[in-house]
Amino acid sequence: MARPPARQFVGSTTPQVQPRKRAARASGRAPPLGSEKDPRYTRSALMLEVLRNAHFVVIVDHMAKLVRVTRTAEPFESLEQIEQKCLELIAALDLLDRRTMSLFLDIRAGPPRNDPEFEEATRRLRIAAVRGFARIAVLVQTSAGALQVRRHGREDGIDHLISDDEHELLAYLAAPPPRRR
Template sequence: MDRLSPAPKLTPAPKPVWQNDHYAVLVDEPMGVVWNVRTSHPFASVEELDAVKAALCLFLDGLGRSRYALLVDVRAAPGRNDPSWEAAMVRIRPRWFRGFRRIGVLVQSVVGALQIQRYARQDGIERLITSDEAALLRYLTEEG
């Protein structure tokens, strides 16, 4: 079963505002956090990845990114790191992550954390990577 809505422990559940087979976007206005929750549904191709991320980024643009921190929950994401996938993600991540006050990535495993850390080094975009949801929410809602 796909995890389409996170179960935050610090506030009432964020409100779902956009969804497709691969992502759900939820907004927690009181906390100022936008959730991008990855489902377990695999992408059929890099072209599908590009199209889905373009739609996701367009939606995020409309939210007013600077008002929010971004929490990306990839715990359900199927692992993938073939060369065409990696090249696509290098193109996509800067547009996806730009403009948010802070970025945090919620991972399930050490392997997932290592992959996201490698991405962060490649991108030069700071983000907290952890499997501790409460700690991630604290980081994303800190002032400064």
């Protein structure tokens, strides 16, 4: 007696053939990690955590073209640590095509701090972290936080929307850019 086939196809007499995934580009280089051209990832897996440390979590949603940076509640212990952790953040963001992506900064959990040493240490790091993104939105918890972020934006020459309403900010980032004249 013959054994039944290992697979039975319901509703069809021919097996369903899955399309072959494309190999690496003709140049021999693999497509960018997590990009739609990367055969290792499906559309549902295009949301990737690209950085996690004690102070920041960075998640990239390639479908929405959105980078979400979340500040944790962990305080910085020194100005050197601020520089080190912010440089890690900048390095993670530098791997992205910023021109095509929006940046969502959630700083609600970050401990409030505005001493002169902190302000000076973070100014160039702030600019390096956010430069080049198509749109920037900042989620704050308090009106004092909104005032500080507004002042930083003015000093740094950065345009962004500030709010304590996450849905408002995500709608802003998802909207098509205004037409240029």
